[in-house]
Amino acid sequence: xxxxxxxxxxxxxxxxxxxxxxxxxxxxxxxxxxxxxxxxxxxxxxxxxxxxxxxxxxxxxxxxxxxxxxxxxxxxxxxxxxxxxxxxxxxxxxxxxxxxxxxxxxxxxxxxxxxxxxxxxxxxxxxxxxxxxxxxxxxxxxxxxxxxxxxxxxxxxxxxxxxxxxxxxxxxxxxxxxxxxxxxxxxxxxxxxxxxxxxxxxxxxxxxxxxxxxxxxxxxxxxxxxxxxxxxxxxxxxxxxxxxxxxxxxxxxxxxxxxxxxxxxxxxxxxxxxxxxxxxxxxxxxxxxxxxxxxxxxxxxxxxxxxxxxxxxxxxxxxxxxxxxxxxxxxxxxxxxxxxxxxxxxxxxxxxxxxxxxxxxxxxxxxxxxxxxxxxxxxxxxxxxxxxxxxxxxxxxxxxxxxxxxxxxxxxxxxxxxxxxxxxxxxxxxxxxxxxxxxxxxxxxxxxxxxxxxxxxxxxxxxxxxxxxx
Amino acid sequence: xxxxxxxxxxxxxxxxxxxxxxxxxxxxxxxxxxxxxxxxxxxxxxxxxxxxxxxxxxxxxxxxxxxxxxxxxxxxxxxxxxxxxxxxxxxxxxxxxxxxxxxxxxxxxxxxxxxxxxxxxxxxxxxxxxxxxxxxxxxxxxxxxxxxxxxxxxxxxxxxxxxxxxxxxxxxxxxxxxxxxxxxxxxxxxxxxxxxxxxxxxxxxxxxxxxxxxxxxxxxxxxxxxxxxxxxxxxxxxxxxxxxxxxxxxxxxxxxxxxxxxxxxxxxxxxxxxxxxxxxxxxxxxxxxxxxxxxxxxxxxxxxxxxxxxxxxxxxxxxxxxxxxxxxxxxxxxxxxxxxxxxxxxxxxxxxxxxxxxxxxxxxxxxxxxxxxxxxxxxxxxxxxxxxxxxxxxxxxxxxxxxxxxxxxxxxxxxxxxxxxxxxxxxxxxxxxxxxxxxxxxxxxxxxx
Ligand SMILES: [Cu+2]
Numbered sequence: 001x002x003x004x005x006x007x008x009x010x011x012x013x014x015x016x017x018x019x020x021x022x023x024x025x026x027x028x029x030x031x032x033x034x035x036x037x038x039x040x041x042x043x044x045x046x047x048x049x050x051x052x053x054x055x056x057x058x059x060x061x062x063x064x065x066x067x068x069x070x071x072x073x074x075x076x077x078x079x080x081x082x083x084x085x086x087x088x089x090x091x092x093x094x095x096x097x098x099x100x101x102x103x104x105x106x107x108x109x110x111x112x113x114x115x116x117x118x119x120x121x122x123x124x125x126x127x128x129x130x131x132x133x134x135x136x137x138x139x140x141x142x143x144x145x146x147x148x149x150x151x152x153x154x155x156x157x158x159x160x161x162x163x164x165x166x167x168x169x170x171x172x173x174x175x176x177x178x179x180x181x182x183x184x185x186x187x188x189x190x191x192x193x194x195x196x197x198x199x200x201x202x203x204x205x206x207x208x209x210x211x212x213x214x215x216x217x218x219x220x221x222x223x224x225x226x227x228x229x230x231x232x233x234x235x236x237x238x239x240x241x242x243x244x245x246x247x248x249x250x251x252x253x254x255x256x257x258x259x260x261x262x263x264x265x266x267x268x269x270x271x272x273x274x275x276x277x278x279x280x281x282x283x284x285x286x287x288x289x290x291x292x293x294x295x296x297x298x299x300x301x302x303x304x305x306x307x308x309x310x311x312x313x314x315x316x317x318x319x320x321x322x323x324x325x326x327x328x329x330x331x332x333x334x335x336x337x338x339x340x341x342x343x344x345x346x347x348x349x350x351x352x353x354x355x356x357x358x359x360x361x362x363x364x365x366x367x368x369x370x371x372x373x374x375x376x377x378x379x380x381x382x383x384x385x386x387x388x389x390x391x392x393x394x395x396x397x398x399x400x401x402x403x404x405x406x407x408x409x410x411x412x413x414x415x416x417x418x419x420x421x422x423x424x425x426x427x428x429x430x431x432x433x434x435x436x437x438x439x440x441x442x443x444x445x446x447x448x449x450x451x452x453x454x455x456x457x458x459x460x461x462x463x464x465x466x467x468x469x470x
Numbered sequence: 471x472x473x474x475x476x477x478x479x480x481x482x483x484x485x486x487x488x489x490x491x492x493x494x495x496x497x498x499x500x501x502x503x504x505x506x507x508x509x510x511x512x513x514x515x516x517x518x519x520x521x522x523x524x525x526x527x528x529x530x531x532x533x534x535x536x537x538x539x540x541x542x543x544x545x546x547x548x549x550x551x552x553x554x555x556x557x558x559x560x561x562x563x564x565x566x567x568x569x570x571x572x573x574x575x576x577x578x579x580x581x582x583x584x585x586x587x588x589x590x591x592x593x594x595x596x597x598x599x600x601x602x603x604x605x606x607x608x609x610x611x612x613x614x615x616x617x618x619x620x621x622x623x624x625x626x627x628x629x630x631x632x633x634x635x636x637x638x639x640x641x642x643x644x645x646x647x648x649x650x651x652x653x654x655x656x657x658x659x660x661x662x663x664x665x666x667x668x669x670x671x672x673x674x675x676x677x678x679x680x681x682x683x684x685x686x687x688x689x690x691x692x693x694x695x696x697x698x699x700x701x702x703x704x705x706x707x708x709x710x711x712x713x714x715x716x717x718x719x720x721x722x723x724x725x726x727x728x729x730x731x732x733x734x735x736x737x738x739x740x741x742x743x744x745x746x747x748x749x750x751x752x753x754x755x756x757x758x759x760x761x762x763x764x765x766x767x768x769x770x771x772x773x774x775x776x777x778x779x780x781x782x783x784x785x786x787x788x789x790x791x792x793x794x795x796x797x798x799x800x801x802x803x804x805x806x807x808x809x810x811x812x813x814x815x816x817x818x819x820x821x822x823x824x825x826x827x828x829x830x831x832x833x834x835x836x837x838x839x840x841x842x843x844x845x846x847x848x849x850x851x852x853x854x855x856x857x858x859x860x861x862x863x864x865x866x867x868x869x870x871x872x873x874x875x876x877x878x879x880x881x882x883x884x885x886x887x888x889x890x891x892x893x894x895x896x897x898x899x900x901x902x903x904x905x906x907x908x909x910x911x912x913x914x915x916x917x918x919x
């Protein structure tokens with residue numbers, strides 16, 4: 001049939017203009033994630049390479065896990081990230097949709113003559129011609145959407161990496177704190193046991209025995225607190241890693257990295273973060289798209305809805321008449337004002353939001369940098385000031401003890417005070433690396449949700465500094 | 471010591487006939503020279519008296535100026551060593567702590583200049599010396615204090631003989647706690663008997679020096695931790711010596727802040743012959759082995775050195791023969807530590823529980839102590855560690871003393887040293903010994919290091 005032929009030809013002509021990458025933009029998103037965060041993104045879509053990817057995860061778990069290893073596992077195993085990759089498919093569909101000619105509308109109308117005989121048939125084929133005219137603009141809209149989707153994938157991967165890093169640091173810091181709490185408990189137990197032996201020899205008041213026991217119990221509470229915090233930190237990490245079963249145990253972690261000599265802050269932080277921000281990049285595409293939407297509305301405002309039609313008519317006498325048709329919307333009552341207003345408002349909203357986002361980002365960068373600086377200073381004070389002093393105090397108290405100037409209880413308390421300082425340092429060091437990671441994320445263009453896991457800094461060290469009373 | 475022969479003594483006595491006539495009859499309770507009597511000519515060492523010995527100390531130098539014996543005391547800060555390895559920033563006189571012994575002779579006129587090189591005002595009081603009220607040296611009461619940089623003159627005639635003391639009498643608590651004191655010996659113009667061959671002088675005092683610090687704490691009221699003979703603690707104290715048969719006199723003054731000291735001499739009984747009030751009448755003397763020297767007095771004892779050996783001379787208050795040991799620590803005597811020490815050493819590698827069997831072994835353990843402190847220090851004896859410090863010294867009596875100084879450890883005649891009883895001895899004397907293991911405490915392993 002001629003009509004079919006002509007329509008098919010049209011569709012082919014128009015469809016050839018819409019091109020979508022076969023990997024749906026994943027390679028571009030992966031490249032950006034690699035460029036910004038050194039990440040290796042792998043889209044697990046089944047197939048023979050799955051076994052090899054599983055082996056990679058096993059290999060990473062076979063050695064003491066460090067933060068980079070944790071990130072690598074998360075990129076391979078976290079299925080929520082894999083689900084995000086699928087969003088590229090939705091955006092791809094939109095692009096394809098934009099490139100398609102709307103399907104023509106076929107009318108079929110039969111009029112039965114009252115007196116019998118042949119019915120009169122109207123056959124009509126209508127095509128929305130305006131859509132054809134606007135197709136290039138719509139394709140550009142879809143392209144913006146697709147860009148946003150790719151950015152969203154890169155940002156999602158970078159955010160997952162950042163959050164995994166935080167979770168890992170929280171667990172590292174927590175385990176260090178737990179180990180120190182155990183040692184502090186040993187010291188408290190030794191102190192209590194010495195008190196018991198003094199008591200058995202008849203040399204100690206019940207009061208002093210009770211005071212020592214209270215300290216031992218408090219040290220136990222501190223261990224219980226540290227244990228719970230470690231369990232929670234491990235679960236948070238495991239969830240990010242996408243592990244379960246025996247692989248979720250994570251028995252051996254590498255120790256926290258040492259504090260670097262300087263706080264590691266670069267220059268032009270705000271400008272760099274603004275330039276890098278994927279959120280702002282997405283907003284820009286959205287603004288671009290909204291602008292195009294507005295432009296489209298303006299284009300179509302006085303363009304009447306124009307339908308081209310091909311009509312075939314069989315008369316009751318059996319003869320066919322063929323002729324063109326034209327459907328025309330008369331813009332008498334509506335010239336598209338609501339559509340125009342909506343599009344303009346959307347553009348205003350996006351522009352204002354963009355500025356707000358940028359201002360907030362600058363603030364977050366300053367706050368993140370200040371936090372890095374402050375935690376670096378705090379960790380330095382602890383490492384270079386408090387820890388050596390605690391060690392020296394312990395050494396001097398050992399001398400005082402040797403000279404029978406202070407009791408063994410005071411000496412053991414000093415040991416616990418030293419352990420308390422070490423706990424404080426471990427917590428601060430973990431917090432520092434978390435803060436560094438947070439700032440690095442901002443400079444890489446993402447703003448991961450503020451780590452919900454509470455800071456490793458904890459006031460409860462289980463130390464009651466009152467045992468000088470005997 | 472300058473030799474003083476009987477002939478010298480007799481001749482010096484003969485040369486003082488006129489002076490002697492002015493002396494009232496010997497009566498310990500009253501001065502032998504009237505207050506308004508003219509002074510006698512200055513007495514000279516080796517002629518009019520045999521000088522005393524101040525162990526670890528010195529005598530104050532003097533010069534004669536127109537018949538007056540002139541001394542010069544300079545009050546000043548002094549870094550003083552109590553024991554080798556333990557020193558403190560003190561106040562003393564003429565570079566010494568305590569000040570040098572002022573030695574003079576009954577009846578002579580003395581003029582003592584006092585220069586104040588301290589940062590604080592001071593005075594000097596001449597404890598026990600009979601003198602004009604305005605020379606008594608009590609700040610505010612009998613004179614204004616000597617300001618820093620000033621030099622004051624004290625001058626009086628010595629109307630009595632005996633053993634006295636001098637010390638600051640301004641801000642006494644601080645200035646005496648820091649060491650501003652010394653001894654005064656006034657020899658009799660005419661001794662009632664031949665002077666002893668050995669005449670020693672001691673000042674007893676006590677200090678608070680927190681281990682690891684370098685300055686005595688004048689605010690301490692009860693817990694003194696450095697107990698001294700002439701400002702030295704054992705094992706830093708010089709030994710006394712005597713040859714067999716010699717007469718020995720020991721003069722002991724006490725200016726401790728808060729403690730009297732019962733000074734005990736081993737191996738002898740002795741007689742207390744004088745106080746800072748004067749000679750004790752023969753009828754009032756009694757044999758003693760310990761002389762209590764109260765705060766603010768002097769006591770003089772005498773005996774004949776007829777027993778050979780190394781005899782301990784010490785305060786009998788046991789806390790006064792310790793060095794700097796703390797007292798605010800739990801009592802660990804009799805405590806069974808078991809494996810606890812092993813476990814604590816995992817946390818504190820240098821740790822051991824101490825004192826389960828007492829303090830005796832601590833002196834020898836050689837553990838690290840606070841710098842500039844002697845908390846556990848005892849002395850080394852010929853047989854073993856000596857578990858005493860503080861107010862402890864040794865009287866060494868020998869058949870002959872070849873030369874001045876410490877003659878070394880006594881060599882005991884065979885069989886005259888207590889030692890482990892042999893099985894034969896025990897059997898012979900029907901002594902059965904059961905259960906020799908200690909019944910309490912952690913046993914020897916606790917001090918295994
Ligand atoms: Cu005493």
